[in-house]
Amino acid sequence: AQKVTQAQTEISVVEKEDVTLDCVYETRDTTYYLFWYKQPPSGELVFLIRRNSFDEQNEISGRYSWNFQKSTSSFNFTITASQVVDSAVYFCALSEASYSGGGADGLTFGKGTHLIIQP
Amino acid sequence: DGGITQSPKYLFRKEGQNVTLSCEQNLNHDAMYWYRQDPGQGLRLIYYSQIVNDFQKGDIAEGYSVSREKKESFPLTVTSAQKNPTAFYLCASSKRSGGYYNEQFFGPGTRLTVL
Numbered sequence: 001a002q003k004v005t006q007a008q009t010e011i012s013v014v015e016k017e018d019v020t021l022d023c024v025y026e027t028r029d030t031t032y033y034l035f036w037y038k039q040p041p042s043g044e045l046v047f048l049i050r051r052n053s054f055d056e057q058n059e060i061s062g063r064y065s066w067n068f069q070k071s072t073s074s075f076n077f078t079i080t081a082s083q084v085v086d087s088a089v090y091f092c093a094l095s096e097a098s099y100s101g102g103g104a105d106g107l108t109f110g111k112g113t114h115l116i117i118q119p
Numbered sequence: 120d121g122g123i124t125q126s127p128k129y130l131f132r133k134e135g136q137n138v139t140l141s142c143e144q145n146l147n148h149d150a151m152y153w154y155r156q157d158p159g160q161g162l163r164l165i166y167y168s169q170i171v172n173d174f175q176k177g178d179i180a181e182g183y184s185v186s187r188e189k190k191e192s193f194p195l196t197v198t199s200a201q202k203n204p205t206a207f208y209l210c211a212s213s214k215r216s217g218g219y220y221n222e223q224f225f226g227p228g229t230r231l232t233v234l
Contacts, residue, residue, distance in 0.1 A: 004161075006161075037225075043207060043209075043228045044209075044225055044227045044228060045209065046225075047225075050221075091162070093162075105167065106154075106164040107162070112160075112161055
C-alpha cells in the first residue's frame, strides 16, 4: 500500500527565512507520480508541482524549489526568502501510475504541514 | 472562466438525513474525484470516476454514494449510514492526455456540519 508521511505538523519562521518542508513516501510501484499542493485559509487546494518517478531532476520555480531523491524516497519542498503570503497548509501526495496513468485512481495525501510565516 | 464549482459552501443537516453535495466542472476534464478532509488530517479519497456512468470506490466509500450521468457533474450523497459525516468535502477533476491523467484541480469545498 502507498503512504505519504509529512512529519512536520507545523513550522513557524520569520519572514525572509528559508524553509524546507519534508515529504517521505512509500510505494511498491516503479512508476509513480508525486505532487505538492498548497491549501490557504480559504480551503481550496492549489496545485504546485507534479513529478514522475523517472525524472529526478530538481526543479526551481521562482522562490520555490523541489528536491526529489528516490534513494531516500523523499520529495522535499523549499521556499526561499519566505513571505507572509506563503502561510498555508502544504500537502504532499502520491499516485501510482499503473496502466491508467498517474492520478487516475486518486491521490494519497500526507497529513500536511502548517506553515506560518511571521512578519 | 473555467473551473470547478461546489455548492453550497456551508451546509447544515440534522442527524439521520441524507444530503447531496454538488460538484460541476467546465474544464472538459475526464476524471472527477471526491475527497474528505478532517481537521489536522490529509485528504482521503471517497469515490472517483474516470468516465461517464462509471465510478469506483476510494478508501472511505462506506456511507456515501455518487453518480456520473454527465461528464461535467459528479454529485456526492452523504447518507445516514455515514457515522461521522461532519467534515470538509473537496471535489477535484483531471484531464486525460493520451494514456495518462494530468494533475488534479480542486474546487473550493463544502463544509458539512451534521447537528
